[in-house]
Amino acid sequence: MRFPVPQVRTLSFLVAASLSAGAALAQKGETVKIAWIDPLSGLMASVGQNQVKSFQFVAEKINANNPAGVKFEIVSIDNKLSPAESLNALKSAADQGIRYIVQGLGSGSALALVDGVNKYNERNPGKEIVYLNYAAVDPDLTNSKCSYWHYRLDADTSMKMEALTTFIKEQKDVQKVYLINQNYAHGQQVSKFAKSMLARKRADIQIVGDDLHPLAQVRDFAPYVAKIKSSGADTVITGNWGSDLALLVKAANEAGLNVKFYTYYANFGGTPTALGKAAEGRVYQVGYGHYNMPGLNATLVSEFKKRFNDDYYSAATYSGLTMLAEGMAKAKSTDPLKVAAAMEGLKFKSFNGEVEMRKTDHQLQQPLFITKWAAVDAKNSYDVEKTGMTFVPVKSFDAYVSSTPTSCQMKRPS
Structure with missing residues (x-):
């Protein structure tokens, strides 16, 4: 997958943009956009709609007391459950300057995204994208096709x-x-x-x-x-x-x-x-x-039901955004390169107890x-x-x- 090469701009503009971006990455109160890439149309649309609500719900809860001092904003992009459309969505996220993506509905789309993120990051040093996978469970994703930029929150098949x-x-x-x-x-x-x-x-x-x-x-x-x-x-x-x-x-x-x-x-x-x-x-x-x-999960399930009249069934959304917040706090940065390193081997408390993001393959142990x-x-x-x-x-x-x-x-x- 190839992304378009940006148009040439003046050197002074590039330097100014670089300095302002660096300052923003270290600034508390920053809004960190996260692209949600999953189906909002077709037979699986109802599942996708529940998932994007789940991420928005968890983001609001974490934003109330984010250890990194930042605010998460979820940007939804419909991939129509298609690997090809997932790559288009990745391009759209990159074009918007979004540095974090989440996806989970379909391992075919996940495999495409891993490949796409790997290639994009190789070609765009300093603008890396990190991919949090909350539900795509093909074991190859953390075995033969494992990637430094991919972190799986669900247990694999x-x-x-x-x-x-x-x-x-x-x-x-x-x-x-x-x-x-x-x-x-x-x-x-x-x-x-x-x-x-x-x-x-x-x-x-x-x-x-x-x-x-x-x-x-x-x-x-x-x-x-x-x-x-x-x-x-x-x-x-x-x-x-x-x-x-x-x-x-x-x-x-x-x-x-x-x-x-x-x-x-x-x-x-x-x-x-x-x-x-x-x-x-x-x-x-x-x-x-x-x-x-019992405990935290019961609270999440109850509050989600009251708010959306729907079931909260993908608690990996909580694990994912909690891990991201803890990783940013540990890295003291929102720069994906630094945050990715901080999330390796990270132990944190989630809805189902203490869990660990295994450093070897980026597979959550739970x-x-x-x-x-x-x-x-x-x-x-x-x-x-x-x-x-x-x-x-x-x-x-x-x-x-x-x-x-x-x-x-x-x-x-x-």
Whole structure:
């Protein structure tokens, strides 16, 4: 990807601009713009709208007492869930002088952004851009394609599958598993890791189906559900999210498919509504938190619901902006080159306890939780999508348990 070369200006203007920019970077009260690059149109638009509200909500909370003394401003750019459009959005952010970007919905777009940011930074020393990834979980992003400029806040596909299969290992009723996933980097990795980890932990489990379907294009999952029924599966494992999971669950309910679902993303995007009371006790999710966590998370969830009448389901937004604020405070600067260095190995308190941005590959190390779809009760009272149902914690894993090794060979600026 190439960015246009700026028009030649007078030397005196360039010197003046450089001096004023340097002064601004060290000045408290500065506004730091962060470009949010994710879908605001298409089938995943409702998810994108929730995410941008989540970032704006967290930014306002952190701005009230930002340890770096700066103010965060979120600038939203619609990437239409497209890698190509994500690169256009990156160019737009760079043209606006924005030095920090966030993205998470789709590993295809994430891989494109990592490549685009790497190339841009190489060609524009002194104007570097840092990329905070809050939800794109392809393990390659912190392994073979790791980048100094990329920081992942979610647990990657392999980490979540490590926790999920460790839990499944003890579930003796799981005998025949059907895999159905979106046909892009994340979905392909869910299939790959499910097969390899189940073979290692429960060799008796049969994989009776393995489907990949187009991302955010299928409107009727009935044919896929028919295949699952005919396979004799008792369990479905899926990394689907948004409309692709909500419509899959809807089709499963309509067909009377009475199997267990082990998921990554059943807690949002209309999926809880599609599950309803009929799916009680049959749907599990792995994640870095859940709606019924006490303390800070409960406050965030409650305040977000009151303000937007919506569920706050991507708490990585809190981790990301907290890490950025702490990194700027540590660096005593908003210069991305200095802040990136400060965030490496940074330990900080987030909504789910103390977490660490692993220096080796820029993968956040944090606890993971298995939750189950169940009726709201006194102990687990958060009502998801006004269904009278919620996700109840059934197992937790410390960060070191679900952590997976990395092959990253980080190339750092000289």
